[in-house]
Amino acid sequence: MTTHPILAAFDHALLQAKNRAVVAPMSRASATLQGVPTGAMQAYYEKFAVGGFGIIITEGLYTDTLASQAYPHQPGIVTPAQIAGWRAIAGVVKAQGSIFIAQLMHAGALSQHLMHTLAPSAVQPMGKKLASYGGGDGPFPLPAAMTTADIREAITGYVQSAENALAAGFHGVEIHAANGYLLDQFLTDYTNLRGDEYGGSIRHRFRIIAAIIAGIRAKVPAGFIIGLRLSEGKVNNGSYRWPGGVEMAASLLAEVKQAAVDYVHISGEGSTWEKLVYDEQLSLTTIAKRMVDRPVVANGGLHNLEVARRVLEEGHADFISLGHAALANPDWPARVREGLALTDFERDMATPFPPLQ
Incomplete structure (x- = not known):
């Protein structure tokens, strides 16, 4: 048995979690072609809940049927069938006492799926596109610059999708403004x-x-x-x-604080938490x-238990999100608690699994 700080409960306003272990959002490309969650997806998410995250x-x-979809077999939260599919999954996840969050995403210029894309x-x-996600391996299409009407339509899609997530039984939503997708394209100098x-x-x-x-x-x-x-x-x-x-981080986070989100999730895309520091040796999560004065989720190579301990005990973040380590160990929190060996991640674990229905 271990008393690692990642196993401690968290009680802050809306975020009342049984521990600090978070399953990071990971594209699985495993819904039906209509974007409806499948039985295989229900089993996939239920494993993490049973495993103690x-x-x-x-x-x-995806948040609308016009321009947001990133790849074939991506699930949406738009149609009645999609909402019903997520309602079934939310039921089994919540039954295990886990908080279930729907990440809302608009691909913008990085759609693997659409030939006519929109961007700032x-x-x-x-x-290039990723062949494993059904878009071939050629270049992305040149996007059209969004009009103000397009922007209003995208905003409406996010808002309606959040209402749909509420109807499906989610505890909340995470606005995906990271990793190069539409909202990050607005934040980035060379795409806006x-x-x-x-x-x-x-x-x-x-x-x-x-x-x-x-x-x-x-x-x-x-x-x-x-979030x-x-x-x-x-x-x-x-x-x-x-x-x-x-300076850029501080300017952006001042806007985040003004927006008063309930948590901030910093992705380690392309690097690890330890390497994502500035000259002042401050990390973005720190x-x-x-x-922001809100709970912060750190990400990037934090399956390393000693690094995770440092992040939590030194106050750099409140939660640790895991991607590859969660795929390899859906029961990661339970294994850590019992002091059991952890399975190493292998590349084929991240391969999209075919939809079963």
Whole structure:
């Protein structure tokens, strides 16, 4: 038996979790072609709940049928059938005492699926599509610059999807503004060349995210959780770091604080938590913890129990999210508690599994 701090309960406003272990959102490409969750997906999420994770965040769910879908077999949270499918999964997850969060995602220019994509500006995306996600391995299409009407439509999609997540029985939603997808495209200098109220300053770049958060807050009850995921690295540019470092981080997190989300999730896309530091040896999670006054979730190589202990005990973050380690060990919290050996991650564990229905 162990008393690692990741096993300690957490009680703060809306986030009352049985421990600090979080399943990170991971694209599984395993819904039906209509975006409906399957029985295989229910078994997948239930394993994490039975295995003892305090919080489980879904893979990114598309938020409209117009321009948000990232890849074939991605689940959505838009249609009645999709909502019903997630309701069944939410029931089995919540029965184990885990908090269940729906991650809301708009792919923007990085859709593997759509031939006509939308983005803040008409900028050719870096990199190539991923063949394993059904989009071939060629270049992404050149996106069209979003009009203000397009932006309003995207905001409406997020807000309606949050209402749908509430109807499906989720405890809350996580707004995906990380890893190079649409909302991160608004935050990023080389993908947002706009000269209107959605471009230029950090406040203007954050405007669409602020509108989404405010719109959701106006439509859901007070007990519904609204989280926000941020990152520097992107799926098509893992080494990217914000110009200005700490200054950029502080400016962005000031906007996050103003938006008053219930938690902040910092993704380690392309790196590990230990390496995501600035010249001042401050990590993005540490700055978020100091500035935002909300629970912070750290991510990136934190299956290392000694690093995870340091992150929690030194106050850099409140939760640890795991991706590969969770895939290899759906019962990771239970194994840590009992002092059992952990299975090493192998690449084929991340291969999308085919939908069963």
